[in-house]
Amino acid sequence: EKNTEHQHVTIAIGFLGDICNSFEDLQHPFIKKSTQTLIDLLQNDSINLDTKPLILSCLGDLCYVSGKYFFEFQKLVIPILKSVIASIDNQEKLPDQDLIQWMLVLKESILESLTGLIQSDPDTSSRKKFFEKNFEFTWLVKSIYDIITKDRILRTTKLSIGLLGDCGANYKAKKTYLSKCTWIKQLISESIQNTGKNLSFMGNW
Numbered sequence: 001e002k003n004t005e006h007q008h009v010t011i012a013i014g015f016l017g018d019i020c021n022s023f024e025d026l027q028h029p030f031i032k033k034s035t036q037t038l039i040d041l042l043q044n045d046s047i048n049l050d051t052k053p054l055i056l057s058c059l060g061d062l063c064y065v066s067g068k069y070f071f072e073f074q075k076l077v078i079p080i081l082k083s084v085i086a087s088i089d090n091q092e093k094l095p096d097q098d099l100i101q102w103m104l105v106l107k108e109s110i111l112e113s114l115t116g117l118i119q120s121d122p123d124t125s126s127r128k129k130f131f132e133k134n135f136e137f138t139w140l141v142k143s144i145y146d147i148i149t150k151d152r153i154l155r156t157t158k159l160s161i162g163l164l165g166d167c168g169a170n171y172k173a174k175k176t177y178l179s180k181c182t183w184i185k186q187l188i189s190e191s192i193q194n195t196g197k198n199l200s201f202m203g204n205w
Contacts, residue, residue: 006048009041013054020061028069035062035076042080049102053109056084060116070120077117081110085143092150104156107147111159114140118166137174140167145183154199161191161202 016034020026041047042055059077066073088103148160164184168175178184191203 006051009047009051010054013038013051013058017058017061020058020065024065026065031062031066031069031073035059035073038062039076039080042084049099053102053105056081056106056109057112060113062116063113064116064120066120074117077113081113081143082139084110085146089146104151104153107151108155108159110143111147111156111163114143115159115163115166118163118170137171137177141178141181141184145181148187149183154196157187157191158199158202161187161199164188165202165205 016038038055038059042052059080063070063073063077084106088106091099091103144160144163147156164178164187168178188203191199194200194203
């Protein structure tokens, strides 16, 4: 029964993600209700663990299409991301071999969710509030750093570079801050020199 429920929830989340990627003018009530439903699912201990990374990724999709309601939605999503990251930190102190692969997938989903948050296109006033009031930019950078230093696999490396690039492109006032981070310069340099075309391209970008 639990496996069947997991399959149904997985399909529903995938369908919601497709809706976000296909329509740019979703109504505010729909986005708000969907966001709260996903948050409730994420906090439900009876939900299959494999469902939670999907939820995090989909929250990023919803943030991406939130438009002028962006500030409202990032206030809902960011505390959830902080809570999940704190939970991962605690679990890694007492590692469970059965959860290692799951935590890797969870971290990738966190990066995907943050990417949706950064790539969204709010109005100027909301974009300003994003960093000045409710969003700690240093927390974002530290979160990327913690993930990439502990799990330097190709997938997380690509997501991290893409996310850092989006930060610089969408929030130009923060480029100076990013350029002073030694680990970011090293990450980009190593990516440029990488023999893989995709990673090298992203590093150059």
